Amino acid sequence: MNSETLDLRAKAHWVWRETLAIHRRAPETRLASSLSAVEIFVALYYGGVLRFDASQPLAAHRDRCVISKGHGSICMYPILADLGFFSKDELLRVCHSGGFLGGIPDPVIPGYETVNGSLGHGLGVATGMALGLKRLDSDRQVFVVSGDGELHEGANWEAAMFASQHRLDNLNLVIDDNGISMLGYTDDIVSHHSLSERLTAFGWDCRRVDGHDVLAVQAGLLEMKATAAGKPKALIAKTLKGRGVPGLENAPLSHILNPKPELIDSLLEQLP
Amino acid sequence: MTTKPLPMRDVLLDRIWQAMGQDAKIFFVSADFGSPILDKIRADFPSRFVNVGIAEQNLINVSAGLALEGFTVFAYAIAPFITMRCYEQIRVSLALLSEVRPINVNLIGVGAGYSYVVSGPTHQCYEDLTLMRAMPNFQVFSPADHVTAGALFERCVSATGPKYLRFDAQVLPVIYEQTAPDLRLGFHVHRRGERVCLLATGYMLHTALRVAAQQGSEHDVGVIDLVDIARFDEDRLADELAGYQGLVSLEEGFSGRGGVDAMLFDFLARRKLPLTLLNLGVNGGYRFELGTRAELHEQVGIGPEAVQRRVAAFIQSLSH
Numbered sequence: 001m002n003s004e005t006l007d008l009r010a011k012a013h014w015v016w017r018e019t020l021a022i023h024r025r026a027p028e029t030r031l032a033s034s035l036s037a038v039e040i041f042v043a044l045y046y047g048g049v050l051r052f053d054a055s056q057p058l059a060a061h062r063d064r065c066v067i068s069k070g071h072g073s074i075c076m077y078p079i080l081a082d083l084g085f086f087s088k089d090e091l092l093r094v095c096h097s098g099g100f101l102g103g104i105p106d107p108v109i110p111g112y113e114t115v116n117g118s119l120g121h122g123l124g125v126a127t128g129m130a131l132g133l134k135r136l137d138s139d140r141q142v143f144v145v146s147g148d149g150e151l152h153e154g155a156n157w158e159a160a161m162f163a164s165q166h167r168l169d170n171l172n173l174v175i176d177d178n179g180i181s182m183l184g185y186t187d188d189i190v191s192h193h194s195l196s197e198r199l200t201a202f203g204w205d206c207r208r209v210d211g212h213d214v215l216a217v218q219a220g221l222l223e224m225k226a227t228a229a230g231k232p233k234a235l236i237a238k239t240l241k242g243r244g245v246p247g248l249e250n251a252p253l254s255h256i257l258n259p260k261p262e263l264i265d266s267l268l269e270q271l272p
Numbered sequence: 273m274t275t276k277p278l279p280m281r282d283v284l285l286d287r288i289w290q291a292m293g294q295d296a297k298i299f300f301v302s303a304d305f306g307s308p309i310l311d312k313i314r315a316d317f318p319s320r321f322v323n324v325g326i327a328e329q330n331l332i333n334v335s336a337g338l339a340l341e342g343f344t345v346f347a348y349a350i351a352p353f354i355t356m357r358c359y360e361q362i363r364v365s366l367a368l369l370s371e372v373r374p375i376n377v378n379l380i381g382v383g384a385g386y387s388y389v390v391s392g393p394t395h396q397c398y399e400d401l402t403l404m405r406a407m408p409n410f411q412v413f414s415p416a417d418h419v420t421a422g423a424l425f426e427r428c429v430s431a432t433g434p435k436y437l438r439f440d441a442q443v444l445p446v447i448y449e450q451t452a453p454d455l456r457l458g459f460h461v462h463r464r465g466e467r468v469c470l471l472a473t474g475y476m477l478h479t480a481l482r483v484a485a486q487q488g489s490e491h492d493v494g495v496i497d498l499v500d501i502a503r504f505d506e507d508r509l510a511d512e513l514a515g516y517q518g519l520v521s522l523e524e525g526f527s528g529r530g531g532v533d534a535m536l537f538d539f540l541a542r543r544k545l546p547l548t549l550l551n552l553g554v555n556g557g558y559r560f561e562l563g564t565r566a567e568l569h570e571q572v573g574i575g576p577e578a579v580q581r582r583v584a585a586f587i588q589s590l591s592h
Contacts, residue, residue, distance in 0.1 A: 107372050114340070115368045118360065124330050125365050128337020135299075135319055136341060155361065158330035166322070 008214045012042045013272060016244060018078035018091070024264045026095040028103040032242035032254035033072025033147065036178040039214040040145060040237055044174070045079050047218035049225060050143065054084040057110040063140050064129050066113050068122020069147040069176060070104045076111070077101050085110040120153025122146055123173060127159040130171040130232075141225060143172045149181030152190055157202070163232035164203025172224050173204075173234040176211065178241035184252040199234050211237030275446045280421035280439040281348075281382050285309040287425035288346055292317045298429070299338050303331040303349035305382070310348070328353050332361035332377075339375035344429055350388075351381030351397040351438060355404060366434040367407040378428040378435045384414070384474050385524025387441035389565045393558045397438075401473075401523065402530035404436040405502055411435040412501040416447050416477035420499055423452035440475055442565070447477065453497060458504025461512055465494035468587055469513060472522035473498045473532055476574065480522050483579050491587050501532060510543045517590045519547045520583055524574065527553030550586045552579060 016038050023031040044050050050063045067073045074094075081088040086100075086109070093099030100108050104117035114125050126144040133140055150156070163171050175195060179186055192198060196206040205227060209220040217237060224233045242248030245259050245267065286309050292298045293316075300313050300321045314321050320343075324330045328349055335347040347354065355362070366377050381400065388395035404412045411433060415421040424437055453460035462477075463484060470493055472480035477497045484495045494516065498504060513519060519540070523532040533551030540547055555573040569575035573582070 107369065114336075115364045118364050121333060121361065121364050124333025124361070125337045125340070127330070128334035128339075129341055130337070131322065131334060132299075132338045132341030132343055135343075155329040155333065158324070158327040159333060162324055162327070162330055162334065 006046055008042055008047055008218060011046050012039050012214045015042055015075050015078050017268060017272060019075040020245070020264050020267060022074055022077060022091060022094050023258075024261060024268070025092070026103070027258050028095045029074045030071040030103070030255065031074070031245070031258065032180075032248050032251075033069065033176075033178065034074035035243045035245065036211070036239040036241045037069065037072055037145065037176045038075045038243070039212050039217050040174055040176055040239075041073070041076055041079055043214055043218040043221055044143065044145075045083060047214075047221065049218065049221040051140070052083075052111075054110075057085060060138075061140065064113055064126065064142040066116070066122045066126040066129070066142065066144045067105065068116050068119065068144055069150060070117030070119075072147055072176065073105060073145070076105065080109070080111040119147070119150035120155050123156045124159040127163045127168065127171060130163065130168040131166060133170055134166075134168065141170045141172060143174060145174045145176060147181075148175055148177045148179060148192060148195065149186055151175070151192060151195070152181070152186075160199065160202045160204065160232075167230040168232045169228045169230055171232040172221075173232065174221070175234060175236045176239050177236050178239045180241045180250070180252060180254060182255045195236050196234075203231060205229060205231040205233045206236065207234070208236045208238065211239035212243060275419070275449055277443045277446050278418045279307070279443050280415060280418050281307050281380065282309045283418040283422040284380065284425055284437070284439075285313065287422055289313050289316070291425070291429065292320060295344070295429070296320075297342060297344050299343040299345050301331055301335050301338070301345060301347045303328050303347075303353065305349045328357040329361050332358045333365055335377045336365035336369060336375065339377045340373060345377045346380060346428070347377060348380045349382075350395060351383040351400055352395065354379050354381045355397070355400040355436065359403060362434070363407060367409055370409060370433050374432045375434075376429075376432045378437065380437045380439060382439045383441045384438045385440070386565050386568050387475065389442075389568065390562060392560055398525045398554050399529070400436070400438060401501060401525050401532060402534070405535060406530065407434070409433060411503060412438070413499060414438045414473040414501055415499055416472075416474055416497050417444050419446060419448040419452050423455060427455055438474060444475060444478060447497070453499055455500065456505070457508055458498070458500030459509060460497045460499065462495040462497060465492040465516070467491070467493075467516060467590060468518040468520060468583065469494035469496060469516045470520045470522055470583070471496045471498055471532075471536065473501065475524050476522040479569070479574065479576050479579055482576050483583055486580055487583070491584075493583065493587075498532065501535065506539065506543065509539070510545060513545060513547060516547055518550065518586055520550045520552060520586060522574065522579065523553045525553050527551050527555060527573075548590060550582065552582060
């Protein structure tokens with residue numbers, strides 16, 4: 001894939017539409033948290049950030065991408081199919097018997113590294129992978145995509161302390177900071193206040209970006225990946241849950257709301 | 273020549289230390305828990321030893337990540353903490369993940385049953401066998417002496433999949449002077465009896481052997497050491513139990529709450545074996561009394577005297 005000529009914005013829009021279409025067919029999928037992360041995943045996979053080999057998803061020479069916010073990564077299904085990890089026909093069988101693309105992705109899906117969906121596990125496992133790669137003298141890097149809500153899980157902070165203690169500068173945390181967990185705004189539940197200040201206090205190298213400006217996300221990811229200063233790194237992408245769907249976008253209960261099928265149809269009928 | 277009894281953990285850790293010199297894939301992770309032999313590992317292999325601190329959830333997650341990168345991982349902590357503090361990490365990133373990835377993580381939990389005698393119920397461990405055997409792909413080993421504990425090393429490095437090693441914190445007398453039990457079998461027959469067989473695991477094997485010796489020749493009871501709680505050879509155990517009328521399970525864990533006794537109830541029912549089971553384990557709830565391990569065991573119904581009484585009554589009940 002030539003990242004210089006690929007129109008990342010057009011690709012992001014295509015992924016957004018495909019994610020809506022999947023949800024139209026499989027309403028069990030979590031739509032709102034999958035739409036907030038579209039540009040993050042498009043930048044990671046099409047923006048020249050991750051090294052991967054769709055024909056050998058677990059090849060040693062890949063960069064690792066741990067998708068901790070499992071439910072909120074349905075947008076990865078069209079991306080992985082488009083990149084050749086599996087057949088596009090599978091997109092028609094999401095949540096169906098005989099398919100392998102479930103409501104919460106599992107590592108039976110080519111391209112998924114670990115078991116997620118149960119939240120707050122990805123960063124710790126990724127930290128172990130990053131330590132292992134350091135010990136193997138590998139130059140591969142580990143990326144983790146996490147939601148802000150799942151950072152309520154304390155195991156993340158055990159891992160955050162460990163990663164800075166061991167100077168894991170091959171570890172890159174991307175936070176889909178949509179500000180909403182299941183029952184409302186995280187600021188009203190248990191606020192993170194400033195995630196960048198918290199992570200910085202834990203010894204991390206932090207940067208922030210508009211998570212829906214795919215070119216800015218790409219630039220942030222590339223810059224983060226190129227940084228090796230003895231600290232684990234984080235990119236906090238400010239996003240909107242349910243982005244682009246009227247009634248869903250940034251609604252406090254968007255995680256558990258399903259837009260009406262007619263609304264999705266009308267959105268899909270609009271020209272790309 | 274008698275073998276000097278040693279701590280289970282030091283014997284296994286010494287095997288690991290020896291192997292780390294030749295096998296660059298072995299990684300040791302501790303949750304701020306030590307031992308004299310661990311000091312050798314820390315000194316000689318600093319790049320493949322890491323202390324995650326008092327953070328068992330991260331202990332499991334880091335171990336899973338290292339295993340995904342191809343390391344054979346030993347994770348080490350106090351038994352109740354390495355099993356219960358981080359149970360969902362174990363379930364998600366070891367049990368579930370190992371169904372689709374060939375990861376090898378070996379959890380070494382020190383402090384089986386009442387072995388941290390005066391530390392009370394936070395550090396004692398009577399639920400771990402239930403919890404760890406609840407995950408169908410976990411291997412669970414419960415050795416009764418240091419010879420068995422050391423013999424587990426080969427199994428740990430040669431087989432992938434998640435494993436839990438339940439070690440006593442005390443130095444227990446040596447049972448296997450000549451040779452370790454056959455781990456492919458998963459159990460070891462110490463004596464054959466006539467009507468009743470005692471099937472014990474870990475520390476309770478010592479109690480079982482004592483009680484069996486005291487029964488005398490009039491009521492000759494068998495004794496079996498169950499080392500592999502999850503994957504013993506079922507056919508061979510069924511053969512071994514043929515002819516007995518009664519089976520007594522002995523475990524240093526709550527009775528009737530899903531431990532070895534539940535496993536045996538299920539085993540007898542599935543194999544349609546006509547044995548009556550008496551399940552002896554810790555009675556009642558959590559207790560804070562101080563005492564020796566023997567005193568604590570008598571209080572909860574698994575001391576030698578309590579077991580002796582209950583086995584004698586069991587034998588009586590079978591003869592009517």
